[in-house]
Each structure stands twice: as structure tokens, then as C-alpha cells.
Amino acid sequence: MERHFDHELAALKEELLRMASLAEQSVAEMLKALTQRDDALARKVETDDDMIDQLQIEIDDRCIKLLALRQPTAKDLRFITMSMKISTDLERIGDEAVNIAESVEAINKEPVLKPLVDIPRMAEIARSMIRDSLHAFIFGTVEEAQQVIQRDDQVDNLNYQLQRELTSFMIEDPQTITRCLNLMRVAHNLERIADHATNIAEEIIYLYEARDIRHHHEQGS
Amino acid sequence: MERHFDHELAALKEELLRMASLAEQSVAEMLKALTQRDDALARKVETDDDMIDQLQIEIDDRCIKLLALRQPTAKDLRFITMSMKISTDLERIGDEAVNIAESVEAINKEPVLKPLVDIPRMAEIARSMIRDSLHAFIFGTVEEAQQVIQRDDQVDNLNYQLQRELTSFMIEDPQTITRCLNLMRVAHNLERIADHATNIAEEIIYLYEARDIRHHHEQGS
Numbered sequence: 001m002e003r004h005f006d007h008e009l010a011a012l013k014e015e016l017l018r019m020a021s022l023a024e025q026s027v028a029e030m031l032k033a034l035t036q037r038d039d040a041l042a043r044k045v046e047t048d049d050d051m052i053d054q055l056q057i058e059i060d061d062r063c064i065k066l067l068a069l070r071q072p073t074a075k076d077l078r079f080i081t082m083s084m085k086i087s088t089d090l091e092r093i094g095d096e097a098v099n100i101a102e103s104v105e106a107i108n109k110e111p112v113l114k115p116l117v118d119i120p121r122m123a124e125i126a127r128s129m130i131r132d133s134l135h136a137f138i139f140g141t142v143e144e145a146q147q148v149i150q151r152d153d154q155v156d157n158l159n160y161q162l163q164r165e166l167t168s169f170m171i172e173d174p175q176t177i178t179r180c181l182n183l184m185r186v187a188h189n190l191e192r193i194a195d196h197a198t199n200i201a202e203e204i205i206y207l208y209e210a211r212d213i214r215h216h217h218e219q220g221s
Numbered sequence: 222m223e224r225h226f227d228h229e230l231a232a233l234k235e236e237l238l239r240m241a242s243l244a245e246q247s248v249a250e251m252l253k254a255l256t257q258r259d260d261a262l263a264r265k266v267e268t269d270d271d272m273i274d275q276l277q278i279e280i281d282d283r284c285i286k287l288l289a290l291r292q293p294t295a296k297d298l299r300f301i302t303m304s305m306k307i308s309t310d311l312e313r314i315g316d317e318a319v320n321i322a323e324s325v326e327a328i329n330k331e332p333v334l335k336p337l338v339d340i341p342r343m344a345e346i347a348r349s350m351i352r353d354s355l356h357a358f359i360f361g362t363v364e365e366a367q368q369v370i371q372r373d374d375q376v377d378n379l380n381y382q383l384q385r386e387l388t389s390f391m392i393e394d395p396q397t398i399t400r401c402l403n404l405m406r407v408a409h410n411l412e413r414i415a416d417h418a419t420n421i422a423e424e425i426i427y428l429y430e431a432r433d434i435r436h437h438h439e440q441g442s
Contacts, residue, residue: 063302064298064299064302067288067298067302068294068295068298071292073289074289077285077288077289078285081284081285081288081302081305084302084305084306085305085306085309088306088309167398167399167402170391170395170398171395171398174391174392174395177388177391177392177398178388181388181405184402188409
């Protein structure tokens with residue numbers, strides 16, 4: 001019986017990893033859709049989101065069944081409840097990627113404003129945050145999860161800088177307003193993706209250290 | 222033993238209600254801070270958020286303990302797991318209210334742009350969505366939760382209109398750009414608060430009907 005439960009937990013872990021990898025892929029694809037002005041890819045991100053949504057429902061079902069049938073305690077119990085929280089954050093990362101894809105389609109209709117530097121950097125950091133938080137989840141590497149949380153500040157700073165820069169652009173040349181607004185939205189959505197990855201990292205630290213660090217790092221960093 | 226468990230569930234319900242009422246109050250206060258240009262009230266929203274954060278940690282702890290000690294099944298199990306999801310959404314509503322409060326402080330530093338109409342309306346609908354979703358949660362009134370979900374479209378439409386209107390303002394008079402951007406952020410954050418209330422309503426429908434309506438109403442409406 002015990003060994004069967006281990007298999008069930010492994011299957012849950014695998015499903016979460018699949019969901020995370022789809023979410024990460026959506027971020028990569030939306031960046032490519034933006035830098036290569038590829039509308040078809042932007043639309044692909046929108047349809048791929050259905051798979052992410054479906055996985056969330058499956059993971060929640062799986063968790064509820066495991067709780068009911070196995071009545072786990074201690075670490076297994078935390079693992080399963082945290083899986084439900086992690087799936088929620090991954091699902092919302094998918095939603096943010098869809099929001100970005102919609103802005104990208106609008107951006108691609110207009111002339112290029114300027115070479116993109118900050119947005120690709122933000123997207124790369126956000127992707128690494130999703131990837132590393134899930135790696136920390138499988139291997140129980142709490143330090144890795146802590147690094148994810150620290151990286152969130154970099155994304156926040158890049159977003160802040162970019163919002164300021166785009167505001168100046170708009171003031172100097174009002175013809176750029178619509179384009180600037182769309183780029184601002186993309187940056188803002190990326191910043192939220194990083195926030196969700198940070199939430200996941202916090203869940204993982206809670207899972208492995210059984211202490212709640214949420215609402216503490218904010219003061220610390 | 223069974224009766225003691227009922228008391229524990231009642232205590233959990235009460236704690237969630239307290240958290241929801243604080244979240245709703247934050248939305249009301251930030252609106253007042255905006256319309257009455259009251260910086261002190263904006264700062265109060267920021268400090269009140271600590272209480273909301275603390276409640277989330279307490280509710281999660283309470284849920285994990287109930288799952289471990291009582292090993293509930295069926296409806297009680299769903300109630301407890303959904304409570305953890307609802308507390309996450311309430312916590313993020315608190316975060317959005319803090320984001321709004323920060324924008325309000327910036328807005329209050331500049332001359333009034335125009336009389337506010339859409340933002341107070343959005344805030345009122347968002348508040349009613351938080352209130353009604355929690356009411357549906359206590360009384361198991363699934364129809365009420367469904368109405369919350371429908372109201373989300375009104376908030377989305379108001380946000381869309383306002384974003385367009387503010388964009389026109391900016392193009393006509395670039396001197397208004399900073400003010401318009403701050404109002405856009407407020408509207409965007411309100412729209413997200415309504416999204417979180419919608420998530421809560423979806424959790425409640427799942428709780429009481431044991432079916433998953435997430436990712437379905439999007440196609441329907």
C-alpha cells in the first residue's frame with residue numbers, strides 16, 4: 001500500500017512538472033512572438049493555455065483524491081496541499097502569458113518603437129525563476145528556492161526602469177503612446193509572472209522547512 | 222469528537238470571513254483615499270495589509286492541522302482545501318489594494334484630472350463581488366456565486382472603456398500622461414481584484430456542487 005502511495009506522489013510530481021514546463025514554454029514563445037513579430041506564435045500561446053488549465057483541474061482532482069483515500073500526514077500532507085497552491089500559480093502564469101500574447105498582437109501591428117532590451121531580460125529571468133522553483137521542488141533544494149525569491153527584485157527593478165523610460169518616450173513624442181502602453185502592459189505581466197514564481201518558491205520553502213516565510217522577505221530585502 | 226470538529230470548521234469559517242471583511246474594507250478605504258484625496262487613509266490600507274497577511278498564515282496552519290488530525294472526507298475535505306485557495310485569493314486582493322494605495326498617493330500629489338465616475342463604479346462592483354462570494358460560501362448559495370462570476374464582465378467592460386478614454390486624454394494633452402497612467406493602474410488593479418473574487422466564486426461552486434467550472438465560463442460569456 002505504502003509503495004503504491006509513493007507511485008501516486010511521483011505521478012503528481014510529474015504532472016506538476018509538465019504544467020510548469022508548459023508555463024515556461026509559453027513565456028519563451030511569447031518573447032519570440034514579440035521579438036520576431038510572429039502573430040501565429042502569439043496565437044499558439046493562447047491555445048496552449050487550454051492545456052495548462054486542464055492540467056490544473058487534473059492536479060486538483062488528484063490531490064483531493066489522495067487526501068481522501070490516503071489520509072496522509074506530516075510531509076506528504078504538506079506536499080499535497082502545496083501542490084494545489086503551486087498549480088494555481090502555474091495556471092495564473094499561463095493566464096499572464098495569454099495577456100502578453102494579446103498585447104504582442106497589438107504591438108506587431110505598429111512600427112517598431114526601439115530595440116527591445118529590458119523585456120527580453122525580464123522574460124529570461126522570469127523563465128529561470130519558474131524553472132528553478134520547480135527544480136527546487138523536486139530535489140528539495142531550499143537554497144535554490146531562496147535564490148528565486150531574491151531574483152524577483154531584479155525583475156521589479158527592470159520593470160520600474162522600463163515604466164519610467166516608456167513614460168518619458170510618451171511625453172517626448174505622443175505618437176508613441178499606444179505602443180508604449182502595450183509594452184508597459186507586457187512588462188507589467190512579466191513582473192506578475194515573476195511574482196507567481198516567487199509564490200511557488202515560498203510554498204517550496206514551507207514544504208521543506210515547515211516554516212512560513214511568506215510576508216517576511218518583503219521586509220528583509 | 223464529531224461535534225468538536227464542527228466547532229473547528231465554524232472557527233475556520235469565521236476566520237475566513239474576518240479576512241474577507243478586511244479585504245473588502247481595504248477596497249472601500251482606498252476608494253475613499255482616492256475620491257477624498259486622503260493620503261493618511263492610503264497609508265492605513267498599506268499597514269492593514271499586514272493583518273490580512275497574518276490571517277492567511279493562520280488559516281493555512283489551521284487547515285493543515287485539521288487535515289492531519291481529523292482526516293476529513295467528502296464535503297469537509299473539499300471545504301478545507303478550498304479554504305486554503307480562498308485565503309490565497311483574499312491575500313492577493315489585499316496586495317492589489319496596497320498597489321492601489323501607492324498609486325493613490327501619487328495621484329493626490331497632482332491636480333485633479335476629471336471627476337471620477339468609472340473607478341468608483343468598478344470599486345463598488347468589486348466590493349460587492351467579495352462580499353457576495355463570501356456570503357455564498359457561508360450559506361451555500363451557488364446562484365449567488367454564479368452572479369458574482371457574471372458581474373466580472375461588467376468590471377472588465379468598465380476597465381476597457383476607461384483605458385480607452387484615458388489613452389485619448391493622453392494623446393490630446395500629453396501633460397496629463399502621468400496622471401492618466403496612475404489612474405490606469407488603479408483601474409487595472411481593481412479589475413484584478415474582481416478576478417480574484419471570481420476565482421473565489423468558482424471555488425465555492427466547486428465546493429457545493431463538486432464540479433469544476435473553472436475555465437468554462439470564459440467560453441460561455
